[in-house]
Amino acid sequence: MRILRLIGIVLLMLHSATVFAQTVFFHNFNGYTLTGNPGNEAVLVKFDAMLIRDGKVAAIGTLAELESVYGALTKEQRVNLNGKFVLPGLIDAHGHVLGLGQNLMLADLRDATSQSDAVAMVAKFAQGTPGADWILGRGWNQENWTVKQFPSAESLDEISSDKPIYLTRVDGHAAWANSKALEIAGITADTVSPDGGEIIRDAQGNPTGVLIDNAMNLVEQKIPATSAQQQEEALKLAFNHLLERGITGVHDAGVDALTLSVYKDLAAKQNMPLRIYAMLSATEPKLPELLDAGHYVSADDKLTVRSVKIYGDGALGSRGAALLKPYHDAPDQHGLMVTSQERIRELYELIIPHGFQINTHAIGDRANRIVLDEYEHAFETIGGRNLRHRIEHSQIVHPDDIPRFKELNIIASMQPTHATSDKNMAEDRLGKARMKGAYAWQTFEKQGTIIAAGSDFPVELADPFFGLHAAVTRQDRENQPEGGWYAHEKLSLEQALRAFTLDAAYAAGQEQILGTLEPGKWADFIVLDHDPFAREAAILWQNTVNATYVAGKAEYQSK
Incomplete structure (x- = not known):
């Protein structure tokens, strides 16, 4: 020194x-x-x-x-x-900046304790935005409700039967819609659930109003698109929110062509007060053109584009995470691959020759195995091992697959507050036997795998000190459970700080200039x-x- x-x-x-x-x-x-x-x-x-x-x-x-x-x-x-x-x-290695900014302008249902409580929050929000064509919100989580059941369209119909209401679950992998929104999307008892998604139905086969993963697209494609100006306003709201919490850089996990153009315009005008490492969204129709354009790095390193985000599976809370064995609390379900294994291979073969890093979302143990298999296949056939590819979340990994992260030089992009948020339902979903490879931060650390820490905001709150606290205590902010949840996987404060700084910078190829x-x-x-x-x-x-x-x-x- x-x-x-x-x-x-x-x-x-x-x-x-x-x-x-x-x-x-x-x-x-x-x-x-x-x-x-x-x-x-x-x-x-x-x-x-x-x-x-x-x-x-x-x-x-x-x-x-x-x-x-x-x-x-x-x-x-x-x-x-x-x-x-x-x-x-502090660098948040996995967040959704536009989503955060838009969330700050939506009905926030994170603190709802029941379906009726959430409905009351939406009704109050709707009264304050009478001119809106759609009533939009986010943050509900039935696992935090007194009755842990998915909600219904009928309860939202009490607010409005002629104006569509669409509320995204806290993890972004499920949505709750009223009957008008279902009508606009053409969702009826005869509508077939799309691949990688599910329309939840009642005993008579009628849609209940809850849509899982790719089924959400049926409604979302009907919601009026935001303009570049609206996106810029939302991004600026998010920037201020993040800076107040000590975040100087974000790895933005999934950016479409419009958002990328807004980012580039802000960077050109030197109107970006923090650093964005933008991952192109694999679902962007213009992805081949964006890849052909090559890497982009602004002169002041405020904006960097040289990676792609791919969704593998869904989320655990909505039983969309793809598991090797059935859900412990739903033996007829295995979760969903939002992107098929065949499509993942096609995307790797498209992206790697352009020299772009790939960051693949995988929560369930089946999804993690598939992603590892496809990285391994790509390295053997087209190369690209040196591009510092990542698995976003790396949340539930079969113990046999954890060493493969080190063998394949895969970065584990993990979010500490996911563990403390999920602790009340993870064992229900998985059973205790499968918890051995779940939220296994110290296991990854000990084998020398680089951990890039983030929050996945707005799924979780953006405050990085919430993440540091969760990492070192394995407790929620009420200090529960006593001693920590699976405390042997907690990190030291030095390890956690490194995951939010130097190792997060490494995960973006920026350790020579940041961290x-x-x-x-x-x-x-x-x-x-x-x-x-x-x-x-x-x-x-x-x-x-x-x-x-x-x-x-x-x-x-x-x-």
Whole structure:
């Protein structure tokens, strides 16, 4: 570490007074950063002073070490952080930025405790938006209700029988519609469920109003598309929301051509206050053209495009996750492959020759096995092993398949709060025997697999400190269950921080420019009220972000 500091100082001295005019000195703080290579060889170091030049870290160290070159700087170039605490900017390795922004403008049903409670929330929202053609919302979760059953269209018909209502489940893999929305989509008792989806029906075969995975498309294609201007407004809402929570970068998991064009326009106008690593959506009709256009990286590294997101299966809560054996609580169901194995192979053969990373969603153990098999087949036939491919979620993996992540050099993109959200239903869905390979963070860590941590917002809340807390305690924010849920899989705080910083940067091929506060990297960092390494783990989620800096610029400051 001392060598690292001295190198930074020597480089500063070589640039004389010209550098000082472009340099800002942050001091009087307690800082932490990982240093060195990604993975379990990285080293956590402390520092209390940092020099930034042209938005990048020039040197870190102690006050005494940096004062040898600090004297030439003016008072205006000094920023006193008043004893607060500094971490590298946190990177959410799996989120949905447009979805988050749109969610901030929809009925939020996350806190509903029953179907009737959710209906009341939608009714209140509808009263506040009388001019809307559709009533839209998200966040319901029947597993959190007093009666853990899917809802019905009839209950929404009480709000409106002539205006369509469409409410997405918290995981985005199921939806609840009223009768008018079903009518507009042409969904009747005679409608056949599409491949990779299911229309839930009652005992008489009539649609109940709940649609699973690909069946959601029947209604969604009837909802008026958002314009580029509306998308830009939603993205800006999301940017502000994320910066307030200390997030300086997001791996946006599935971007269509319109959203990509909005991102590029924002980047060209230098109107992106954080960093987006955009994954092209495999369902985008223009995917071949976007691949032919090649990689895209903005000059300021705010926008990077060189990966593709593929959906493998559905989600566990809606029993859409594809399992090797039947669901423990529904023996007639195995889940759904949203994208068939044959199509996954076709997509790999299309994408890999273009040099794009592939990030494939797989939650169930069958889906994870299929994805691993197809990565292995692709590597043997067309190559591409060095592109740092990922499995998004890596949630329920057969123990025999976990070593294959290491053998195939696959990154496990995992979301800690999924475990604490799912703990009340995962055993019901899987049975205890299959929990051995579920949410197995420490098992992956010990074998040397890179874990990129995220939240999957807006499925989960976007606050990364909720994720850090879940990772190190395996508890919810009410400290349940006592001792932690399958506590042997918890991470240390250092491991969890690495997953949200350096290893997340590695998962985007950006570890040379992001993820730590080392000389030469972008000065993306956050300022906190409390020392996360000194706080009791149970209250880690309560950390308050005072300021968020991207490229050395304060993009958020608390009032």
